[in-house]
Amino acid sequence: MKQDLRIIKTKDSLRHALLALLKQKPLETITIAELCRDANINRGTFYLHYKEVHEVFKEYLEVIVEDLKISYEEPYYKTNYHIQHLEADMIKIFHHVKKYKDFYQIIFDERIPMMYYYLLFDTVRSFMKESLGQHFELDHGVQLDYLISYQTNAILGMLIEWHRHGYETSIHDLNQHLITILSINSHFRKM
Amino acid sequence: MKQDLRIIKTKDSLRHALLALLKQKPLETITIAELCRDANINRGTFYLHYKEVHEVFKEYLEVIVEDLKISYEEPYYKTNYHIQHLEADMIKIFHHVKKYKDFYQIIFDERIPMMYYYLLFDTVRSFMKESLGQHFELDHGVQLDYLISYQTNAILGMLIEWHRHGYETSIHDLNQHLITILSINSHFRKM
DNA sequence: ATAGATATTGAACATGTGTACAATAAAAAT
DNA sequence: ATTTTTATTGTACACATGTTCAATATCTAT
Numbered sequence: 001m002k003q004d005l006r007i008i009k010t011k012d013s014l015r016h017a018l019l020a021l022l023k024q025k026p027l028e029t030i031t032i033a034e035l036c037r038d039a040n041i042n043r044g045t046f047y048l049h050y051k052e053v054h055e056v057f058k059e060y061l062e063v064i065v066e067d068l069k070i071s072y073e074e075p076y077y078k079t080n081y082h083i084q085h086l087e088a089d090m091i092k093i094f095h096h097v098k099k100y101k102d103f104y105q106i107i108f109d110e111r112i113p114m115m116y117y118y119l120l121f122d123t124v125r126s127f128m129k130e131s132l133g134q135h136f137e138l139d140h141g142v143q144l145d146y147l148i149s150y151q152t153n154a155i156l157g158m159l160i161e162w163h164r165h166g167y168e169t170s171i172h173d174l175n176q177h178l179i180t181i182l183s184i185n186s187h188f189r190k191m
Numbered sequence: 192m193k194q195d196l197r198i199i200k201t202k203d204s205l206r207h208a209l210l211a212l213l214k215q216k217p218l219e220t221i222t223i224a225e226l227c228r229d230a231n232i233n234r235g236t237f238y239l240h241y242k243e244v245h246e247v248f249k250e251y252l253e254v255i256v257e258d259l260k261i262s263y264e265e266p267y268y269k270t271n272y273h274i275q276h277l278e279a280d281m282i283k284i285f286h287h288v289k290k291y292k293d294f295y296q297i298i299f300d301e302r303i304p305m306m307y308y309y310l311l312f313d314t315v316r317s318f319m320k321e322s323l324g325q326h327f328e329l330d331h332g333v334q335l336d337y338l339i340s341y342q343t344n345a346i347l348g349m350l351i352e353w354h355r356h357g358y359e360t361s362i363h364d365l366n367q368h369l370i371t372i373l374s375i376n377s378h379f380r381k382m
Numbered sequence: 383a384t385a386g387a388t389a390t391t392g393a394a395c396a397t398g399t400g401t402a403c404a405a406t407a408a409a410a411a412t
Numbered sequence: 413a414t415t416t417t418t419a420t421t422g423t424a425c426a427c428a429t430g431t432t433c434a435a436t437a438t439c440t441a442t
Contacts, residue, residue, distance in 0.1 A: 005439060006389050033428055042391050047430070110306040117308070118301060121351070142360065146368040147375065149352035150345045157344025160312070161337050169333065177337040184327070184338065185376045195409060197419050224398055233421050238400070 011049060011059075013039040018056050027057060028111045054113060057106075061116060064103055065123050068096045072127055089127060090155055090178055094171045097159055101167050108163040117156075125152040202240060202250075204230040209247050218248060219302045245304060248297075252307060255294055256314050259287045263318055280318060281346055281369055285362045288350055292358050299354040308347075316343040 017039035021030050030053050036043045050056055071092050097104050107116040128148050158178065162169055169177075208230035212221050221244050227234045241247055262283050288295050298307040319339050327335065349369065353360055360368075 004389065006437090010390080031428060032430095043429090044392080044431085045390055048389075051430095108305070110309060111304050113302050113304055114299065114308065115301040117305065142356070142364075143368050143371060145356070146349055146352050146360075146365075147372050149348040150369075150372050151348070153348025153351060154341045154345035157340040157342075157347075158337055160344060161340035165333070165336070169337075173333075174337070177334050178341075180334060181338050181341050182376075185373075195419065197407090197409060201420080222398060223400095234399090235401085235422085236420055239419075242400095 007049070010041055010045055011056075013041055014046065014050075014056050015060065017041075018053070018060075022106075026109070026111075027053070027106050028109075054115070058115065058119070061103065061107070061119060064100050065119060067100075068093065068123060071096060087175065087178060087182075089131060091171065091175055093124060093127075093155065093159075094162075094174050097162070098167065098171060104159070104163065105167075108160060121152060121156060124155060125149065128152045128155075198240070201232055201236055202247075204232055205237070205241075205247050206251065209244070209251075213297075217300070217302075218244070218297050219300075245306070249306065249310070252294065252298070252310060255291050256310060258291075259284065259314060262287060278366065278369060278373075280322060282362065282366055284315060284318075284346065284350075285353075285365050288353070289358065289362060295350070295354065296358075299351060312343060312347060315346060316340065319343045319346075 014035060017035055018030070021035065021038060032046055032053055033043060035053060035056070036046050072089065074092075106112060107120065125148055128151050132148055132151065133144065158174065162174065205226060208226055209221070212226065212229060223237055223244055224234060226244060226247070227237050263280065265283075297303060298311065316339055319342050323339055323342065324335065327338070349365065353365065
């Protein structure tokens with residue numbers, strides 16, 4: 001039992017119209033009325049499927065994030081947990097963000113709701129959990145939760161910085177920075 | 192040359208009305224019209240000072256963040272950079288967030304724009320810069336930028352996790368988790 | 383191909399948004 | 413105390429929001 005064709009057509013029209021509008025103006029300035037006019041969809045119909053413009057955009061983002069998941073699943077030589085492993089994973093994320101730079105510029109915009117950030121956070125977090133979860137046998141699940149969120153958001157912190165630098169830092173440099181950071185952190189306790 | 196008394200009165204009314212409304216309904220559902228009715232301020236007057244309800248809330252948050260800055264400036268025994276130093280700073284942040292839990296619950300809400308997160312991020316980042324900047328002489332300023340944002344957002348990752356746990360984790364436990372995490376990170380390269 | 387199910391439409395309504403402008407009130411400056 | 417400056421008000425307007433409902437169009441199931 002698949003989805004009604006009319007619904008698919010409606011959603012397609014809205015998605016298509018949104019993409020076209022995003023080339024002209026920022027997401028936050030696009031109104032439901034405007035989007036529906038461009039998509040030739042009755043405004044009432046919009047409310048049958050969405051509550052706000054953000055939900056249309058979020059469907060896009062979910063496809064994009066799916067692409068990140070797929071690229072993450074790509075097999076590569078996985079030994080036990082070690083630093084190279086983590087770096088390899090993170091490079092994939094950098095490549096992904098670069099590939100969809102236009103979207104991530106929107107996601108990291110000040111005016112945009114946190115929901116998109118959390119979508120990215122949860123995705124990267126699931127990778128991080130996979131990486132860390134196998135290798136640390138912590139007594140309390142809560143403690144592991146904090147570790148995973150700590151590491152995940154640290155990476156997103158680099159993405160925020162990347163965003164603020166206008167995505168001008170090369171992926172190679174970004175990776176070098178990450179290696180340096182991990183190296184510095186590993187010496188903290190020795191100081 | 193200080194601010195016109197009428198402006199102060201207007202802003203005070205709006206702030207007061209917003210606080211009262213926040214006890215009844217979420218920030219995202221409060222309209223400008225509603226806020227102005229409660230504050231006995233003409234809606235046109237609102238637009239002379241603000242563009243959206245968020246800006247009124249942001250003025251609150253700026254006061255709150257100021258409180259964090261002050262608590263951070265509190266003198267304590269500062270040796271050279273070492274892990275205890277960092278931990279002491281972070282505990283202050285945990286206490287601060289706990290103190291203003293009601294506000295941070297709003298700030299970490301999915302529907303709320305990133306601007307509040309960035310306000311917190313930039314504040315904590317300035318602390319982190321102070322802590323790290325003195326102790327690392329990195330050639331490239333950019334590299335230091337990434338390190339600082341990495342470390343800053345890692346801490347905010349713990350706050351996100353705290354938020355998701357309904358702020359039920361005690362500050363003591365939170366600090367224990369942080370110590371464990373830093374300890375784990377320092378052993379990464381040895382694996 | 384037809385019947386039944388349901389998505390879409392258009393119209394209407396109360397309310398919110400963002401802006402403009404002259405009239406007024408309240409502040410600052412003298 | 414009076415003048416000057418400026419913040420606030422009330423009104424108006426075009427457009428957006430969120431919801432309702434009967435009429436219609438389009439899809440699914442048979």
